[in-house]
Amino acid sequence: DQQVKQNSPSLSVQEGRISILNCDYTNSMFDYFLWYKKYPAEGPTFLISISSIKDKNEDGRFTVFLNKSAKHLSLHIVPSQPGDSAVYFCAASVGQAGTALIFGKGTTLSVSS
């Protein structure tokens, strides 16, 4: 049973436009959510996170939105750049030390120039 779901395996966006990546979760105990970016043959790189006490967190071109009632979060990238092309993973955890991150299966973002 997938606790974290990324229902879109891929997304194509033009350079300069907004990229919106979506993620749904089922476990109401999750209280910490993260987005990672992964290039081929590399480990995931941490992008941005949000705790359940917030509904928005912004870092430069990246903004994460959390809708707890819908158990949904999204990552907005504005403006999108070709270098953003990668696989994006949503992850969630109960925020205790040593707790596993539960990952979605990822969305491949392609930004064309």
Place this chain on the structure above:
Amino acid sequence: SQTIHQWPATLVQPVGSPLSLECTVEGTSNPNLYWYRQAAGRGLQLLFYSVGIGQISSEVPQNLSASRPQDRQFILSSKKLLLSDSGFYLCAWSSGKKLNQPQHFGDGTRLSIL
């Protein structure tokens, strides 16, 4: 700044052979350490985590074991590899001092069992 190193990057091993993957972290002390595996077509799954030297917690029963002989060293081992052990193995660390801290990953080891 903190860095995490994993080696080797790729490994091809025969069924029944032993395994030792090493991970070290620099630039931090008392980190939480993790081993994840990504099997083909599946998401990342936590295998082991450690909150201190000699302290290992296993998340799933399997053919693998982990050890933490030093504060910033985490080792993944097997005495006899199975075909099902093939996959992409990732080590990660997070700050052990606070809650809600991101985990930071190494570049992984691609393990193929023949």
